[in-house]
Amino acid sequence: MKSLYTKYRAALAAQVAYRRTRDEIARLPRSVALDLGIFPEDAARIARTAVWG
Numbered sequence: 001m002k003s004l005y006t007k008y009r010a011a012l013a014a015q016v017a018y019r020r021t022r023d024e025i026a027r028l029p030r031s032v033a034l035d036l037g038i039f040p041e042d043a044a045r046i047a048r049t050a051v052w053g
Helices: 004-027 030-035 040-052
Strands: none
Touching: 004 040
């Protein structure tokens, strides 16, 4: 069984990955984001799906 510390570190790492991904998507120039088929306004949803499925 995972220790509480291990679970906390995993949750913290996931949160950091989520924020980093969300911020990268949100900072893309609009023209680049649209060329990739994403909208910067959807950054939170895309990051959530990427990190937590």
